[in-house]
Amino acid sequence: DAKTTQPPSMDCAEGRAANLPCNHSTISGNEYVYWYRQIHSQGPQYIIHGLKNNETNEMASLIITEDRKSSTLILPHATLRDTAVYYCIVSRAAGDMRFGAGTRLTVKP
């Protein structure tokens, strides 16, 4: 079973920030938080990952709470092309991915 809980769907207005929450209350000390997304009919795409510090890259920011039991993926300026299913995964290693149901993000004009 997946070790994360995400809302099944979210909407966001184009140009606004999309904030996708994830609960992972049973995360272990050596487990990372990974975010991937899957645009329709494509393979999953890496977005970002982190252990306990907040992370930022060219795609997104990852905010992890101090107790590490939850995190938020932030897409700062969502575009229509960001419409996808977003998966939050906790894992010790990048290869051993256990995907949950994810959040279907719809960016609307």
Next chain:
Amino acid sequence: SAVISQKPSRDICQRGTSLTIQCQVDSQVTMMFWYRQQPGQSLTLIATANQGSEATYESGFVIDKFPISRPNLTFSTLTVSNMSPEDSSIYLCSVVGDRGKAFFGQGTRLTVV
């Protein structure tokens, strides 16, 4: 980043037959992973394939049904054997690249009729 090529991209197969899916990576990798994505569902890990050893299968998946080969550090195959309509899914391979990122192929869309 790693570039992964999967072949075929899609296929329609008769029940009872087998299909071998190929996964080619543009760099040498230690581990390759095979996933299944059933219609409307999330991805499920089938097995981990290391070069030079037997693949490790997840619960619910067996070698007789999904034999895997890993002849070298850039290539792997997954065979879906004795197919039934329930095997209709997207099958994806994945590798871990630098800095802990996993990369996925575009998948093989299999329809069993």
